[in-house]
Amino acid sequence: MTALPPPSPMAEIAGPVDNAGFAAIRAAGKPVVLRGQVADWPAVVAARAGDEAIVRYLCREQTTRPVSAIAAAPSEKGRFFYTPDVMRLNFVRGQGRLENFLADLLRAAAMPEPPAMAVQSEEIAPLLPAFARENRLALLPGVTARIWIGNRIRVGTHYDAKENVACCVAGQRRFTTYPPDQIAGLYPGPFELTPAGVPVSMVDPTAPDLAKFPRFAEAARHAEVATLEPGDAIYIPYGWWHGVDSLAPVSILVNYWWNPGQPDGVVSPYEALIHAIAAYRHLPEDQRAVWKHNLDYYAFGDLEGSSAHLPDPAKGVLGPPSRSLFAQMKAVIRRALD
Numbered sequence: 001m002t003a004l005p006p007p008s009p010m011a012e013i014a015g016p017v018d019n020a021g022f023a024a025i026r027a028a029g030k031p032v033v034l035r036g037q038v039a040d041w042p043a044v045v046a047a048r049a050g051d052e053a054i055v056r057y058l059c060r061e062q063t064t065r066p067v068s069a070i071a072a073a074p075s076e077k078g079r080f081f082y083t084p085d086v087m088r089l090n091f092v093r094g095q096g097r098l099e100n101f102l103a104d105l106l107r108a109a110a111m112p113e114p115p116a117m118a119v120q121s122e123e124i125a126p127l128l129p130a131f132a133r134e135n136r137l138a139l140l141p142g143v144t145a146r147i148w149i150g151n152r153i154r155v156g157t158h159y160d161a162k163e164n165v166a167c168c169v170a171g172q173r174r175f176t177t178y179p180p181d182q183i184a185g186l187y188p189g190p191f192e193l194t195p196a197g198v199p200v201s202m203v204d205p206t207a208p209d210l211a212k213f214p215r216f217a218e219a220a221r222h223a224e225v226a227t228l229e230p231g232d233a234i235y236i237p238y239g240w241w242h243g244v245d246s247l248a249p250v251s252i253l254v255n256y257w258w259n260p261g262q263p264d265g266v267v268s269p270y271e272a273l274i275h276a277i278a279a280y281r282h283l284p285e286d287q288r289a290v291w292k293h294n295l296d297y298y299a300f301g302d303l304e305g306s307s308a309h310l311p312d313p314a315k316g317v318l319g320p321p322s323r324s325l326f327a328q329m330k331a332v333i334r335r336a337l338d
Contacts, residue, residue: 007223039231047170109249118150156200171248185219
């Protein structure tokens with residue numbers, strides 16, 4: 001175990017920002033805190049009146065369906081992660097009414113060592129229609145809003161193959177971010193079993209073991225941190241790694257994921273990554289080098305230049321993107337896998 005310098009403060013803008021300001025933030029391609037972006041939400045106003053007030057606000061309307069929840073023992077200190085052998089997750093899953101979960105959350109707030117509890121990534125509109133109508137993010141009017149509710153929990157450092165705006169409603173949330181090119185120093189965990197849907201960093205950033213994870217020292221040099229208060233928001237660009245710590249006994253976040261610019265019907269990049277691992281990872285080194293050149297040329301290089309010498313009717317899979325072209329390529333992949 002060793003100490004590292006603290007992360008740098010994240011850039012901040014006094015909100016609310018308008019569409020033009022948000023476009024400039026996105027173009028810069030770095031995480032930014034938007035102070036006060038949703039300070040006028042009725043849910044934020046209720047949260048400022050206390051934990052019981054925000055729970056009453058959420059319980060005004062009967063939920064339309066059960067929600068999924070996860071819980072970990074007090075011994076896990078709020079960290080949703082793996083068991084020591086990395087063969088199982090250190091929490092359990094269940095389902096029930098949101099009203100019951102919120103009552104349990106208030107009871108846990110009075111415990112000296114409560115279990116870690118969370119309802120994560122529930123779509124708001126079908127679950128809490130009135131909440132969805134009253135608390136809108138004008139910057140992203142067509143994007144699905146999701147709610148995250150819990151106590152003092154820690155979500156492992158991970159990335160999303162989407163852009164993200166997350167709005168703090170109740171409590172405080174601390175975000176620590178790392179650029180995508182720092183993946184080696186974050187030591188991603190297994191693909192097959194993950195607490196967050198994608199591989200998470202195996203490093204505990206609060207107590208990094210540099211003997212076991214020496215490259216984290218370099219990743220930590222690029223870390224930035226910010227704590228969101230109720231009414232604040234954060235923009236996280238596509239693919240940026242981020243760990244999230246909830247710092248209050250009742251903590252509520254609303255987030256928006258979206259993928260602008262992706263052609264309709266495109267193959268999932270995450271699934272393609274797994275296919276690429278299956279195809280290239282275990283080839284002899286000289287063959288891997290050949291395919292790296294090919295991938296750079298066809299997939300990551302000059303997209304127009306790789307097919308400019310071919311007549312349009314002969315470009316095939318190198319032609320302009322379309323749903324029908326992607327469907328043809330998926331059919332080829334399925335036949336190859338079968």
